[in-house]
Amino acid sequence: MTEKKFQPVGAGVRKKDAAALTMGKPVYTEDIAPKGCLCVKLLHSPHAHAMIEEIDVSRAQKAPGVACVLTYKDVPDVRFTQAGQTYPEFSPYDRLILDRHLRCVGDPVAIVAAQTERQALAAMRLIKVSYKVLPAVLDPMEAIDNETIIHPEENWRALVPSCGADNKRNLVAQGVDEQGDIEAELAACDMVIDRVYTTKANQQCMMETFRAFTRMDTYGRLEIVASTQVPFHVRRIIATALDIPKSQVRVVKPRIGGGFGAKQTAVCEQYPAIVTMKTGLPAMLVYTREESMTLSSPRHAMRMHVRLGAMKDGTIRAIDLHTISNSGAYGEHGPTTVGLSGHKSIPIYTHNMKAFRFAWDVVYTNTMSAGAYRGYGATQGLFAVESAVNELAHALDMDPAKVREMNIVREGETMPAYYGEIAGSCAIDRCLARAKEMIGWDEKYPAHTMPNGHIRAVGMALAMQGSGISGVDTGAVMIRLGDDGVYNMAIGATDMGTGCDTVLAQMAAQSLDCSVENITVHGVDTDTSPYDCGSYASSTTYVTGMAVVKTCEELRKKITRVGAKLLGIAEGDALFEGDCVREADGERSVSLTEIANAHMMAGVEDISACVSSGSPISPPPFMAGCAEIDLDPLTGEVKLVDYVGVVDCGTVINPNLARVQTEGGLMQGIGMALMECPTMNERGRTVTNSFLQYKIPARVDAVSVRVEFEPSYEKTGPFGAKSIGECVINTPAPAIADAVYNASGVRVRDLPITAEKILLGDRE
Amino acid sequence: MMEIRFTLNGRAVTAMAEADDSLYTVLRGLGISSVKCGCETTNCGLCTVHMDGQAVLSCSIPAPRCEGHSIVTLEGLQEEAKALGGCLADEGAEQCGFCAPGLMMNVLALAKENPAATDEEIDAYLAGNLCRCSGYMSQRRAVKKYLAMAAGEVRA
């Protein structure tokens, strides 16, 4: 093998779209919408649970500028799910575009489309609705077998009945996974930590709210340009919702202003789509921030009951976790998110584990439907299990780091609680050791008092996630050789700011031994991009990245074949060398440019390759996080002084982007831990409906976040890489909760950890 | 509808506006797409522009108040902003990029007002520019590099 001229993998190259993004170019959905798009607005239900008795839109329809006003009478009676998942979706088909039965505050009552926003809003005020208000189920603990049934409809449908869905019982999913005799093992343990932890329906708060525009294209098909993570799923979802053939829908993804999972759900696309179908006119819906905070796809609020059994020496023998997850009014991502609360938390403590049980109930309530948010259930489960491990350490009077060192999964071990997968690449031990060093754990644990009376304390947590959904997620990549030897790479994975366009181009450049600049990338278009399930479940680097590697292998063969032909030698005697194909044992070569130009002449041979990839396993990235806080014991206020995160994401493809992913994920986790407090009033209305009432961290809230990598090598991943996007949000809540305990003696088990809970809480 | 005359990126413009339109709405109507709206509560910083040289939230400026004033957006600072954009790009700090124009405008204001800003001063000055992707650390690194670079140029 000759030496490579280029080494793009591992380089912190700029994102390919960086110049456009930093310089404010018009590259987002709203920026590229055709002039004269109808403005689409939604009339929202004021009630948590109601039936529309009468709805009169006659005055609204006649209002100036109005193109159409649609109600439940105007939509197909075909149920669908907004969840962007591979078909057949685990999420039940429980929605109509508009339904007479309103199941949460905000549920759309009518769609108004007018020439201007002012006209649409004015017309909306002319709609007369009378509601029959129904008793609402707001508490997930009261949902199962409640006499109020949220989805009584006959055409409700679970495509995957094995998930235990039963609409007549308000159940979205129910199940149990276990190994060994959990009760016997717990009984044999010296100590059982038995606690309940709760997390809230946090909002992703991407800066660009949900939005899409739609139009009929030249061929009479519906074109949807959407800020989405899942263009191919949106094609299927909208075709299903509109009851039209999937061939009649095209979805285009331009630049996206953040997603974090929010846009793994087709939250808004169906509304402009049906307007365009009804009127033939282009239409755009831009969610207000209030809509994005009140009728969207937040994290599933969960209540987790943990029983963690251990011996006096600190060995963890058994974990029993029961999760109750609130899916809200609809089932989007309900059956799947809950699984991660156990499957991505319990396996960390595989080493001495004798038995585990993980049981779950996912329920319908009359609250906003939940969805996918970075971490996808793992974040919730890890808050519970990691907190329980910290509580165990305190109960045993042991250092939480020591307890972890004794019990964490080792590379090569089989993880029964992770579908029996093997930890093939695992540096969690090194992550833990390095995080301890970085924060100065041994000097600082547990706490010390400052001259001003404040208390400085540290806390830690571990985390894992997956890399794609094993046996499901699919990414295909197509690369063509173009003029002068440029490679046009088409992907269906959706860069939402994360930089996957660039990271995948780096992998292609590495495989093809060229510069990253020689690989062009493009946004996603379901008509022209190769199939990809989309960017979610930490899949893109690992799953689509592997497709890049495979595609490049095939492409190299084709280039070599054409090169050999041009050189007049046998294929086996030719070598691909990035910028040329060379005679293996001679001097002669033909440049890539010559090969590229030749293949566009007289049909020599098409030089393109398209390979799809999936994985039977989902190798977990691992991480350790340590928080140092400053707690004011007289007010309960907590300031984060420092947070260190050490990540094993396998090979780091682009250290800059991996670092920013980590810093960003940590900051979201810090917000979840300390300030983000989605709140509903007694009538089911979300009152944290803006950035004024729902606080996300500003840059003055956490002044130091430090990140390092402890790479392992994942042999099933591209260049040894695993995922990073989600794992990084998981450690702050449990780490900060323990730091707070170390500083104050108050254990907060329900997020967020506010000054009030600390000051008024009971010291343990 | 009323007519509003102001200077936009150095050129005199006349815009039509409703009495209750904001500068943000007028700018988007004029095809200025770098200004973004991330909230409706005047506290995300995405719509930051310069009004008479000062960074302001265009969503809060009543359009008629702009009469006779000078408004500069990122479209008007493409050359001046390049170095800062490069600093952000070198860190991967732009991420989704949706908050980038507002941030850029406020950093350019900071560079004029306090070119030797410390870390704390950078954070405090930019506190009203929210970002959900980056976690802010990379932005701080980029801004520090940019300020150092700009200071170097001044000295040179």
Add this chain to the structure above:
Amino acid sequence: MASYRNYVMAQTLEEAYALNQKKSSVIVAGNMWLRMCGLKKQTAIDLSRLGLDKIEEREDAFVIGSMASLRDVETHAGLNACFGGVFARAFAPIVGTQFRRGATIGGSEYSRFGFSDVSAVLLALDTRVVLYKRGEVPLSQYQTEAWDRDILTHIVIPKGRTAAVESVRLSATDIPILVCAASVGADGLRLVLGARPARAMIVAEGMKPEADAAAFEEIAQRTAFGSNLRASEEYRRKVAPVLMLRAAMNCIAAGEEERA
């Protein structure tokens, strides 16, 4: 969103006043909060052309035009020198620099927001508001009055007191859960509590300028607090004496520093 039929750039205070006598009119100051209040009015009256954005230092007081921005106030060298930088510290947590460049001191006071950091500090400093027709009114009185149709043109902050401010917040740039401003002058120590969550009020005056924890505790017990999204009444009552103590100590220390 607020909506208006007409937007008038007032050329004189008299014009603004005359227009504002109709209930269908509203004065637009910084427009930071007004824009999102859902108000529907016939006429919006803009004060930005009236030269009301000046900060003037007189021998005995600072006179600040109602359209001066919070940023103007927090960065004003004279004000900071005279009051020990209390404005810079008190205003720094208010959203961000761009917001504070838009928000006006007059708008903050006219609106009498319960959560206002600005009101708490100004109340502690014997501030008077100047109304176009009525003339000078103590802020402590103005604070308790209903919104009227006069126009707030200036605020007057007399020299002679030192002040300090303490607050607790859910996040660094959020509105406060509770804010306490303390000031010391010839008449002794004054304490103001804001974001109770009701409007800021003077809870103690003429106290001996010392860190009297028991007295602060007693004040907290008799002061009205409420609960809202950000904190409970119980929490506010419990941290109030802490903030009072710290603010008092800081402003006593600042006063001593100045005398020294």
